[in-house]
Each structure stands twice: as C-alpha cells, then as structure tokens.
Amino acid sequence: MLLPVCYLILFLNKKFSIIPLLLGVYGIFCFLFLFFFDAFPLDKIKYYQTFYTTFEYLIFSTILYFNIRSQKTKKIILFFSLLFIVFQVIYVSSYKILRLDTIPIGIETILIASYIISFLLELLKDSRTQFSKHYCFWINIGILIYLCGSFFFYILIDSLSREEVLAFGKMTYIVEIIKNLLFGISLIIFSKAGFKKEVQEEIRPAPYLDIT
Amino acid sequence: MFFLQSTAPSPTIVLILGTLCMFILVGGIIIFMLLHQRKVEGHNKQIEQMEADHQKILLNASIRLQEEERQRLAADLHDDAGPLLATARLYLNENLINQDKAALLQSILQTRQIIDETIMLVRNISHNLMPPTLKNFGLESAVTDLFQKISGSGVVNASSRFHDYQERMNEERELIVFRVVQELINNILKHSKSSFIHLTQNLQDEKFFIRIHHDGRGILQADFDRLNKSYDGLGLKNISSRMRIMQGQISFERDISQTYFKVTLELPKADPNAKLKLRSN
Numbered sequence: 001m002l003l004p005v006c007y008l009i010l011f012l013n014k015k016f017s018i019i020p021l022l023l024g025v026y027g028i029f030c031f032l033f034l035f036f037f038d039a040f041p042l043d044k045i046k047y048y049q050t051f052y053t054t055f056e057y058l059i060f061s062t063i064l065y066f067n068i069r070s071q072k073t074k075k076i077i078l079f080f081s082l083l084f085i086v087f088q089v090i091y092v093s094s095y096k097i098l099r100l101d102t103i104p105i106g107i108e109t110i111l112i113a114s115y116i117i118s119f120l121l122e123l124l125k126d127s128r129t130q131f132s133k134h135y136c137f138w139i140n141i142g143i144l145i146y147l148c149g150s151f152f153f154y155i156l157i158d159s160l161s162r163e164e165v166l167a168f169g170k171m172t173y174i175v176e177i178i179k180n181l182l183f184g185i186s187l188i189i190f191s192k193a194g195f196k197k198e199v200q201e202e203i204r205p206a207p208y209l210d211i212t
Numbered sequence: 213m214f215f216l217q218s219t220a221p222s223p224t225i226v227l228i229l230g231t232l233c234m235f236i237l238v239g240g241i242i243i244f245m246l247l248h249q250r251k252v253e254g255h256n257k258q259i260e261q262m263e264a265d266h267q268k269i270l271l272n273a274s275i276r277l278q279e280e281e282r283q284r285l286a287a288d289l290h291d292d293a294g295p296l297l298a299t300a301r302l303y304l305n306e307n308l309i310n311q312d313k314a315a316l317l318q319s320i321l322q323t324r325q326i327i328d329e330t331i332m333l334v335r336n337i338s339h340n341l342m343p344p345t346l347k348n349f350g351l352e353s354a355v356t357d358l359f360q361k362i363s364g365s366g367v368v369n370a371s372s373r374f375h376d377y378q379e380r381m382n383e384e385r386e387l388i389v390f391r392v393v394q395e396l397i398n399n400i401l402k403h404s405k406s407s408f409i410h411l412t413q414n415l416q417d418e419k420f421f422i423r424i425h426h427d428g429r430g431i432l433q434a435d436f437d438r439l440n441k442s443y444d445g446l447g448l449k450n451i452s453s454r455m456r457i458m459q460g461q462i463s464f465e466r467d468i469s470q471t472y473f474k475v476t477l478e479l480p481k482a483d484p485n486a487k488l489k490l491r492s493n
Contacts, residue, residue, distance in 0.1 A: 120245060127252045131245065141242060148238050152230035159223040168227060 019063055019136065020190055023183055026059045046097040053101055054088050057081070057108045060143055064115040067136045073118050080111055098158045099165070105154040109147040116140045135186040142182030149175030266441065270456075273449035280446075285337065292333050300326040342387065351386040352377050355393060355411060362409070368401065372411040381420075385483055388454045389422065392462075395447050396424055396475055404428025404473070415481060422477040430473025436464045455479075 033052050040048045058081065065077050088104055095103075119140055123131045131137040150172045157165060303323040307316055346354035352374040362370040380386065393411070400409055406428025413422050431439075439445035440452050455462050460479035467474045 117241075120241065124245070124248060127256065130249065130253070132249060137245075141238075144241070145238055148234035149231060151234060152227045156223045156227050160227070164224060171231065 017190070018066055019139065020187055022059055022063050023139070023187065026056070027183075029055060029059075046092060046101065049097065049101045050088055050092040050104065053104045053108055054085065057084060057112065060108075060112045061115060063136075063139060063143075064112070064119055067140065068115070068119050069122060070118070073115070073122075077115055084108070084111065100154055100157050102155050102157060106151070109151045109154075112147055113144060116144050133189065135189040138182045138186035138189065142179040142186070145182070146175045146179035149178075269441065270449050270453045273446050274453050277446055277450050288333070288337050293330055293337075296326050296330045296333065300330070343390070346386060346390050347383065350377075350380045351390055352413075354386075354390050358394065358397065359409070359411065362397065362401070368407060368409060370397075370409045370411075372413075374413040376415040377413055382483060385458060385479075388458055389477070389479070392451050392454050392477060393422065393424070395451050399447060400424070400426050400428060400430075404430055408472075418481045420477075420479040420481050424475045425467060425472040427472050430466075430475075431464050432466070432473075433464045436462070458483075 033048075037048070061077055061081050065074055068074055068077070084104075084107065087107070091101065091104055119136075123134075123137065153168050153172055160168065300323050303319045303326070307319050307323075310316060310319065343354050343357075345357045352372075355372050355374075359370040359372045362368055381389070397409065400406055404426055406426040408425075408427045410425045411422060412425075413420075415421070436448060439448050451462060455477070458479050460477060463476045463478070465474050465476070466472070
C-alpha cells in the first residue's frame, strides 16, 4: 500500500529517475509473483523461483550499479552479474530444488551485501554527502536488512520442518515490511529533494580589494 | 574429544543465532554510519568556523591595506601636489600685481614648470595604481619592465622569462597576478638580501605557473601559513586574498638543489570567475 502512495507523491512532483523506476518495477513484479505463486504448476516451480531470484538480483544490482561511482566496482558488478546468470542457468538445469533455490539465494545475498558494503564505504569516504538525507542510502539499508534477515531462513529451509518453516516464515514478512517501509521513506526523501540536485556553484567569499 | 562427541547444533538454533547476528551486524553498520556522519558533520562545522575566522583575518588585512593605501594617496596629494599647486597659485597671484614684463615672463615660466611637475606627480600616482605597461602591453611586459628597473639599480640581478604567454589573460587577472608578483618581489628586496631573482612563467596541464627563485633568506610554506593566520604579515595576507580570488595556490619551498628559495603561483588557465560574472550579467 505504501509504495503506490509514494509513487503518487512522485507523480505529483513530476520527478522521475531510473532508481525509483526500478523500485516500481520491482514492487509490481513482487506483487505479481506472489499473486500467481500458488497458481503455478508444482513441477515447473523451480523455474519460477529461479526467475524470481535472478530478477531480484538484477534489480538490486542495477540499483547499486547506478549508485556506485567507482568504475572498477561497476565492472566487478557487471562481471559477477554475468557469472550469476550463467550459474543460474546451470543450476536450474542440473540441480533438483526441494523447497527453494537456497544456493542461488545465498550467493545473491552475499553478492548484493558486498556491493552494498562497497557503496556504504564510498559514502563514508565522501565527507560532503549527508547520507541519512540521501534516498539511496535508505534503499540500500532496506535491501541489506531484507537480505540479511532472511539469509539463514532461506539457506536452512530444506533442513526445517513444515511447522518451523511456517513459524520462521513470518520472520521474513517482518524484514520485507521493514524493507518496503525503507523504500517508501527513500521515495519520500527523493520526492522532496529530487534525484539530480543542482550543483550549486561554489562561490568563495573573498575580501573586498579596491585600490590595493 | 568433547567437541567430536557433541552433536551438530539443530538448524533452528543456527537459524535463530545466525539471523540475530545478521541483525546485530546490520544494526551495527547503520549505527556506525550515522555516528560517523555526525562526527564528519561536526568536523566540517569546525573547518567552516576556522575558514570563517581566516576569512575575517584576511578581510581585516585587506581593509587595513586599503586604508594604508588611501592614506598614502592622500599623503602624496597633500604633501606633494598640494604645495606645488599652492606655489603655482602664488606665482599667478604675483602676476596679477606685478606689471613688469620680464618678471611676468619669469613668473609664467616658473608656473609652467610647477604645473609640469604636478602633472608628473599625478601621473606617477596614477601609474602606481595601474601601471600603463600592464594595461597596454600585458603582464609579460609589465613584469619585464619591473625586473629591468630592479636590475638597473645594480644591487640585484633580476630577470624574467615567459615561456607560454602568447595569449593574454583578461586585464583584471593580469593586474592581480602583477600585484602578487610585485608584493613578492617587494618582500624579497626588503627582507631576503638576495643578489639574484629569476621569474619563469609556463603552462602545464591547463594550469598557469609563475615560479620565482631567489638566493636570499626566504620563507617556507609553514612560515607562510603561520603568518597568514596571525595578525602580522599584511602583504602576505593580501597575496593570499588575491590568490583566493583567482582560485589559485601559492607555495613556498626550497628548490631541488636546496640552493634557492622558490615561490610558485599556480592558477587555472581559464578564469574560474568568468562563468559567475557572465551569470551575474
């Protein structure tokens, strides 16, 4: 519910940028995925899950690709993304998935968390950026909470009993809600501040020198 | 043995502990980032305060310098031009009374001489404000002229060489650079007891460089920074202000051979204020 409201605010402010757009696509995709999840045939569910993990990875890595300034890190993201896609193709065609594609989820979490940490390190190095007022900071924190909070659950899901899955599955809802709240906050920050802040010309005050 | 015998922890415990650790880790990262930001903000505020204080010192220095210059101008006009014009007036008054033709002619000639002297004096004052060589022929000629005058005294061997100055800077910037060079040379002549001053100009990576070498007693960057922050060293503060206007940098050091003192002026080739001026127009 929160994301559409935030998008309405964005629409009213007439500010569009690639990252909010990606968040929008991600939101719609998640909704559709969960909506049609039960309707999907069980024998084909592994493709469905693999597609979801890959798509989620691509959305998060694209957001980070646009956030990170270092060209070297961008190249690393591209390289690992390609590797990840190749791995997903091999994995889905060779391995049997029990409940969830735990290994790709684990790899996705490690990769995205690494990108986020490099983004946060970049922010730390830049003393001029007030990152708590930067909407991308909250998007990345949201992603980090979501991935880290559900990491162990998805990794260990095949070892858990049905009751445990149902009980701990609720924990993933909490991190999802936190993630969506942070996405919403970031979109509100974005709509207030604008993505491309006009760089103010740095005018250095200089003493008045008349005759001298 | 105990560890070998003990059973592996259940996935539930791993899940709970692992997730808890993850939350602690992420929470730690967020808290660290926010605390770091607060620290950086405090530090930036401190720097801004220091910058403002420094700015105040520079402003005071420039106001003092401006007042001194005005006083010098007033003194020049009052002490030199004033008496000359008063004397000329005296001669003219005498002409009204004196009817003797020879005396009248003598008086007129003397009046003319006094007026010529006054014209020369006013010209000198105006040249001090804006050297005509600089205005008409540019920085290179003005600096060469200045160095020739210094060499002419026979005490100091002064020379200059402009390597890449085919295209002149705008008048305003030329005047500022010239004033900085003038102030530096003035300081060298006043304090360093050097017998040799050499100035070179060149361009490097879109930057305009002027390097002044001298063999006397000089100052180093630390001395310059110290004097710049103190209430003494008016001339140096003035140099600092001028460099700031041009968004340039000045550095004081010894040259590689450790024989000479070297002052380097580094300015952007293009006028960084031009965009602002255009915008304000």
